[in-house]
Amino acid sequence: MNATPISRVVIVGGGTAGWMAAAAASRFLDDGQRTITLVESDAIGTVGVGEATIPPIRGFNARLGIDEAEFLRETGGTAKLGIEFVNWGNRGERYIHPFGTHGRDIQGLNFHQLWLRLQGEPGIGEIEDYSMSAVAARAARFAPPVADPRSPLSRIEYAYHFDAGLYAAFLRRRAEAQGARRIEGRIIGVEQDERGHVSAVRLEGDRRVEGDLFIDCSGFRSLLLGETMGVAFEDWSHWLPCDRAIAVPTERTRPLLPYTRATAHDAGWQWRIPLQHRTGNGHVYSSAFVSDDDAERVLMANLDAPATADPRRLSFKAGRRERMWSGNVVALGLAGGFLEPLESTSIHLIQDGISKLFALFPDMRFTDIERNEFNRLMGNQYAAIRDFIILHYCATQRDDTPFWDHVRTMALPDTLAHKIALFREKGRVFRYDDELFSIPSWVAVMLGQGIVPTGYDPVVDALDADRVAAELRQMRAGYAAAAQKMPLAG
Incomplete structure (x- = not known):
């Protein structure tokens, strides 16, 4: 009892x-x-x-x-299919960390291993091309998932703003x-x-x-x-040195993009979150590398619509x-x-x-x-x-500002250093306990920011390369066609 x-x-x-x-x-x-x-x-x-x-x-x-x-x-609220990262690997680069999976596994092999084997071949494209959520996000389209597992739309995953x-x-x-x-x-x-x-x-x-x-x-x-x-x-500020944020709402803009955007600046990054009635914006930054006033100027200069309130400053650790x-x-x-x-x-x-x-x-x-x-x-x-967030900072080629040079070269937690080393070797990722982020999430960020494995799982070589390539091209075309049939978001 x-x-x-x-x-x-x-x-x-x-x-x-x-x-x-x-x-x-x-x-x-x-x-x-x-x-x-x-x-x-x-x-x-x-x-x-x-x-x-x-x-x-x-x-x-x-x-x-x-x-x-x-x-x-x-x-x-609005639908969210993932996060677009701008200027994180290098200035001018962008990628999406989408919700859901990449493609479909074949004979128990993680899809990204098949893609690593065939990347660069005609018609294979980028890893994002095999995420239904990423393809829909790029097209500014959204629809909830369907029940039919044969449809690419069954692969949609979404959250909310x-x-x-x-x-x-x-x-x-x-x-x-x-x-x-x-x-x-x-x-x-x-x-x-x-x-x-x-x-x-x-x-x-x-x-x-x-x-x-x-x-x-x-x-x-x-x-x-x-x-x-x-x-x-x-x-944990020695790994995550951003300790300030400035938030400001702006008028709603169209199209109503179904994803969050995170744009890297000289000493931090800016969020953009589209809601039905307004857009949320903010600048997260490190006070050791930029003043509050300069950080506010960066934010206000990079808004895509008029502000509807005064900026609000926050501090954290x-x-x-x-x-x-x-x-x-x-x-x-x-x-x-x-x-x-x-x-x-x-x-x-x-x-x-x-x-x-x-x-x-x-x-x-x-x-x-x-x-x-x-x-x-x-x-x-x-x-x-924590490790997943640190990954975005350390996996960069940027050395153009003191902030990015610092996070690019800082010592990492052993757990993250091990995960990166394992991926660099043959693209392997393992989850532990009830770890939140899935294998496709780690793959999206590491590949998106330029961590390219030197090899791939050798078991992939047991598959017929031509047949697998044909399946991937068919998948890619199916995702693109399905996205075009979806309604525009918002």
């Missing part, structure tokens, strides 16, 4: 992280015996500039019972309708019991909110996990808390760590934390085995995403 169950879940902080947690908890944890309470203050702003996501968000929304059409309408503030408000309405309770107020103190667990938070106006499990969504401050529980921050679950406190979102938005992983890390917490949901004993497993899984996930 289980020990005493948790009856009071308290979420500290709103924003995207808080209301994602509240919406999920009120749907899956509120059994009539358990209360879900969220504490936030309207006087405390949220970061709220993360507007691009990756495909697992569709599964999260589906599990919450969210209708996609309603969601897109309420959040100003949306207004993060509208998404939080949308989830708040759902969470409150499902029984979650919101308490308005600024937290002025935290109480702990004899075990060091958080027992209550104190609010202005001589109020207390007691709880059994506390979910820290307090943002960079990390009020509960960092300040109260004393969990240290692991700094790449890294994570050494543990994301301590005692009876679990941190989600910025309270647990931050990795710059280059691959749109911030919202995913929130939903991944929610999923893992529910899978390892404790009772009042708060056993080490559950807590340690959560910390192991989340730690591995953060590190794997």
Whole structure:
């Protein structure tokens, strides 16, 4: 028989992280015996500039019972087929990291190995030509995937661009309708019991909110996990030196491109995210290599539509808390760590934390085995995403500015150095645990930024080269034809 169950879940902080947690908890944890309470203050702003996501968000929304059409309408959302990277390998170069796969595997061999064997042959083309998502993105077209596995359109994968503030408000309405309770107020103190667990938070106006499990969504401050529980921050800025961002919205432009764009500048990069009602823009940069004023000038000079608000400046540090679950406190979102938005992983890390917490949901004993497993899984996930983001910086031929020369030559985490070396040899990529990014993602970025293997898997030579080449040409033509039949995005 289980020990005493948790009856009071308290979420500290709103924003995207808080209301994602509240919406999920009120749907899956509120059994009539358990209360879900969220504490936030309207006087405390949220970061709220993360507007691009990756495909697992569709599964999260589906599990919450969210209708996609309603969601897109309420959040100003648009479809996203991947990310276009401009000027990353070298100035003037561009490639797409698409969602989904490249081509179709043949006899159990990864498709990119077949392409490596035949690249340069007539009619074979680029690796992007075999991604339905990339081909559609280049044509500014979008359609949801079809069920027929014989159709190239079955290979479409997509995520969303949306207004993060509208998404939080949308989830708040759902969470409150499902029984979650919101308490308005600024937290002025935290109480702990004899075990060091958080027992209550104190609010202005001589109020207390007691709880059994506390979910820290307090943002960079990390009020509960960092300040109260004393969990240290692991700094990764020596690998990810960008520590500032400037965000500004602009008028909507046409065509409504179904992808995010990341354009490299002299000391960082600029995002472009198309929504129904506006375009989100921002410049992520390293303050060690460019001043805030100069970074703002770069951003404003590279907008493709008039700005609709003043630029907003943000500061951050790449890294994570050494543990994301301590005692009876679990941190989600910025309270647990931050990795710059280059691959749109911030919202995913929130939903991944929610999923893992529910899978390892404790009772009042708060056993080490559950807590340690959560910390192991989340730690591995953060590190794997960290390596993938670092790859974009180190895999460059640019030495035209001090920033790019620095990231091109910096020492790498052993895990990433090993992955790059393995790919350089024969194009091999392996995934570990529940690592987020798939083999096609690693292949897209490494090839897109000029890491070309010296060879390929020798097992490919056992296949008839002419027959495989004919299949690839047929695939490529099929993807191109299918894209032209899709409707224009937006």
